[in-house]
Amino acid sequence: MDVRRATPDDAELIGELLHAFNTEFDEPTPSATQMAARVRELLPLDTVVLLSGDLGLAVIRFQPSLWSRNDEAYLAELYVRPEHRGAGIGRALLTAVLDHARGRGADYIHLGTTEDDVAARHLYERMGFRRTEGDDGPLMFVYEREL
Amino acid sequence: MDVRRATPDDAELIGELLHAFNTEFDEPTPSATQMAARVRELLPLDTVVLLSGDLGLAVIRFQPSLWSRNDEAYLAELYVRPEHRGAGIGRALLTAVLDHARGRGADYIHLGTTEDDVAARHLYERMGFRRTEGDDGPLMFVYEREL
Numbered sequence: 093m094d095v096r097r098a099t100p101d102d103a104e105l106i107g108e109l110l111h112a113f114n115t116e117f118d119e120p121t122p123s124a125t126q127m128a129a130r131v132r133e134l135l136p137l138d139t140v141v142l143l144s145g146d147l148g149l150a151v152i153r154f155q156p157s158l159w160s161r162n163d164e165a166y167l168a169e170l171y172v173r174p175e176h177r178g179a180g181i182g183r184a185l186l187t188a189v190l191d192h193a194r195g196r197g198a199d200y201i202h203l204g205t206t207e208d209d210v211a212a213r214h215l216y217e218r219m220g221f222r223r224t225e226g227d228d229g230p231l232m233f234v235y236e237r238e239l
Numbered sequence: 240m241d242v243r244r245a246t247p248d249d250a251e252l253i254g255e256l257l258h259a260f261n262t263e264f265d266e267p268t269p270s271a272t273q274m275a276a277r278v279r280e281l282l283p284l285d286t287v288v289l290l291s292g293d294l295g296l297a298v299i300r301f302q303p304s305l306w307s308r309n310d311e312a313y314l315a316e317l318y319v320r321p322e323h324r325g326a327g328i329g330r331a332l333l334t335a336v337l338d339h340a341r342g343r344g345a346d347y348i349h350l351g352t353t354e355d356d357v358a359a360r361h362l363y364e365r366m367g368f369r370r371t372e373g374d375d376g377p378l379m380f381v382y383e384r385e386l
Contacts, residue, residue, distance in 0.1 A: 110305075122306065130305060138302060153302060155285060158257075158277060158315055159269065165386070168305060194386045201386055204349070207377040221382035230354040232381035235368035239312070239341045239348055 093184035097192070098141035098149070103128040106141055109149050113171040139168075142188050148172035150185045152193065157200060165193040167203035170212065177211070186219050204234040240331035244339070245288035245296070250275040253288055256296050260318040286315075289335050295319035297332045299340065304347060312340040314350035317359065324358070333366050351381040 098106060107128030114121030122130070135141065142150045151169040156162075167189060172181045193201055203221070205212050213223075223232055245253060254275030261268030269277070282288065289297045298316040303309075314336060319328045340348055350368070352359050360370075370379055 130308070134303060134305065139305075151305065155300060155302065156281060158281065158286075158298065161277070190386065199386050200383065202351070202381060202383040204351075204379050204381055206372050206379050209377075213380070213382075216382045219384075221384045223380040223382050225353050230356075232351050232353050232383070233360070233370040234349060234351055234379035234381055235360075235363045235370050236347065236349040236379070237366075237368045239337065239346050 093144060093180055095142050095144050095184050095188040098135070098143050100132050100135055102141070102143060103131045103135070105143070105146055106131045106149060106151075109146075109171055109173075110151075110169065112173065113169065116174065140192060142185055142192065144172075144181045144185055147176045148181045148185055150189045152189055154193075154196065154198065157198075160199055162200075163193075163196060163198040165189075165196075165198045165201040167201060170203075182212070182215055183219070186215060190219070240291060240327055242289050242291050242331050242335040245282070245290050247279050247282055249288070249290060250278045250282070252290070252293055253278045253296060253298075256293075256318055256320075257298075257316065259320065260316065263321065287339060289332055289339065291319075291328045291332055294323045295328045295332055297336045299336055301340075301343065301345065304345075307346055309347075310340075310343060310345040312336075312343075312345045312348040314348060317350075329359070329362055330366070333362060337366070 107124040110127045111121055111124035138154050140152045149171055150167065153166045153168050154163045157164040170182060170185060205216065224230060225232055254271040257274045258268055258271035285301050287299045296318055297314065300313045300315050301310045304311040317329060317332060371377060372379055
């Protein structure tokens, strides 16, 4: 299960995968070409994309942590094409995300996901993520709004 | 209820407020002086702090959005000293956060909070935040782990 870090040459593929992601979940989405252009802007900035062939991707955003002298990571997107799910690609991508973030010196990673995305939630939990504050603390919710 | 944008001269106050925040909730925390030094590093980067006197603060992190050509905002911290809660300071800070983020051209804001922080959750909901995907969609959870 080969996972590699994307370069700007992968922008078209990344744009296509992100467009497929949003289309699958009926979210409004820029076109694949628009997404590719945005990805080309973000890759030199705070964004790392990991790819498993052309079957799936992880998008990580990095920023300096407020609470330590290190970076922290935000897993913005994790997507595997529907016909290739259940084959370990998501797990390989997430393993590579953790390795990459650690290698960069990040000390913390967070993400948001939905209650109904049971497969992803099980994967996160198997990989050591918690949705509670501490081991037995209260649940943590994402709140969001448009501006 | 005057809210103003912090400058590097406010770093000591911000460090003290963030230290008080973590101490109140029994979280491990760097010292107020260490926090102030980190705040001085972050203010010229992606971070905006809003202050209501010396009674409360909001910490906002900005990054370019993946899904649009605009920025998005992450409300990293919102804190009011315990003896001054219930007086509208949190609401004034959050109103200023939304105004500042809009003024900067951000089109989206998100945050994480816990199930038991009922006062904050009511404030977010009154101010137009949702913890569901869409109006009646599934709940959105934060997942996190140390690295």
